[in-house]
Amino acid sequence: MQFLQHLIEFISAHYLLTTAFLVVLGLLLFTEGRKSGSAVSTQQATAMINRENAVVVDVRPKKDFAAGHIVDSINIPFDSLTTRLNELDKHKGKPLLLVCAAGQHAGGCAKQLKAAGHDKVARLSGGIGGWRADNLPLVK
Structure with a gap:
């Protein structure tokens, strides 16, 4: 439960970094899937x-x-x-x-x-x- 709380705090404090990470991860998965x-x-x-x-x-x-x-x-x-x-x-x-x-x-x-x-x-x-x-x- 504490981990989830820390994760939510991190995401809210670093939303741009989190968004960039998710976009890069999505593009990577998409590219690998197509290959x-x-x-x-x-x-x-x-x-x-x-x-x-x-x-x-x-x-x-x-x-x-x-x-x-x-x-x-x-x-x-x-x-x-x-x-x-x-x-x-x-x-x-x-x-x-x-x-x-x-x-x-x-x-x-x-x-x-x-x-x-x-x-x-x-x-x-x-x-x-x-x-x-x-x-x-x-x-x-």
Whole structure:
């Protein structure tokens, strides 16, 4: 309770500093969010795959990919993406859908792909776990 009281006192005494901090924080979050690609739901992902011919790039390790993956997805593990970016050059201009286990690696991979010239990059919200939770098909 005392912390909250001190925080309110600080904010009221330094409102310009607090406002500047919040603006910078908001811009930073906005910029980082745009770099990492938009997060799409499983429904949006299936629409991208079926209607827009999105290329599904699974960035999980090969062992996890072999245990079950989205039909026609390409496996490029996140730790080797930098050295294998050229494999995706033929798909420039097409939407890319990045899939990882739970969403923690796809954002970083999206940044790399955007820097390499891929402008339509999205990541599956919840990763392959979200796909499984929605009972969508996987192949081995």
